[in-house]
Amino acid sequence: MATFIEINVDDGEYTEELRKKLVAVCPVDIFAVENTRVKVRPEQEDECILCEACLDLAPVRTLQIRKTYSNECLMARGEGPNIESLDSDSNGESEPL
Numbered sequence: 491m492a493t494f495i496e497i498n499v500d501d502g503e504y505t506e507e508l509r510k511k512l513v514a515v516c517p518v519d520i521f522a523v524e525n526t527r528v529k530v531r532p533e534q535e536d537e538c539i540l541c542e543a544c545l546d547l548a549p550v551r552t553l554q555i556r557k558t559y560s561n562e563c564l565m566a567r568g569e570g571p572n573i574e575s576l577d578s579d580s581n582g583e584s585e586p587l
């Protein structure tokens with residue numbers, strides 16, 4: 491059970507390839523694919539070394555690492571497939587401020 495780190499992933503928009511890449515990118519085996527979905531392995535969560543490789547890979551807002559000791563959250567910032575479908579505006583143009 492995690493004590494210091496909580497990791498949440500929403501892989502609903504991920505391709506099969508991206509799921510496999512996420513599993514492969516973590517040096518401490520925190521992610522696994524079960525029944526075609528990415529799962530966080532709770533027994534591994536506290537092994538996270540905060541290398542942020544998963545955050546660089548996962549599309550924006552689909553993965554979050556929370557440091558429970560400081561409540562700081564690190565958010566995914568990658569450019570995985572279907573990233574535009576996660577935004578309300580899917581044509582790539584920004585709404586005026």
Ligand code: SF4
Binds near residue numbers: 515517544
């Ligand atoms: S930050 Fe690094 S160690 Fe932690 S879950 Fe992501 S890839 Fe794994």
